[in-house]
Amino acid sequence: MDEKEFFLILGFVKISPYRTNTLKSIGNTLKMPSEIARENNLKTSQVSAALIDLKKKNLVLCVNEEVRKGRLYKCTPLGLQILEKI
Template structure:
């Protein structure tokens, strides 16, 4: 069961993702795969600078994790459990929004 504080934080993260399609697309790419930034750019059609900023923002909120933090190049990123849960909530929110008249 999710506590009220945890639920409030999750909804804050849903809003954080909803207001930025760049963050949403970046997280979407990382929910099921381990990717380097150039792969994210290819899959999302975002610019490298956009992906870089999104990775920074998502990492700061603990929605993604860098798997090889000490690497200078070829850093590999993946969604955390919190990131996956937040992403699922965003999609559920979007589906409910589409079903409302």
């Protein structure tokens, strides 16, 4: 990934407080959407929308996609790089 693309993704995250807070909340851990929502005083639907956006940009991934409840998310290496710049 070149520098321009990196900064486009960084701006995409920073423009949304939901995406920024969701990424910060996950950090180096595994988190469920309900945990992220509780920690940031957000609605679960807001966190879910942010997670969808972050997944599309390859910033987070779901480690147990096959379950309906209790999905766990973690940052990808790119997500951790973006997190360092926020």
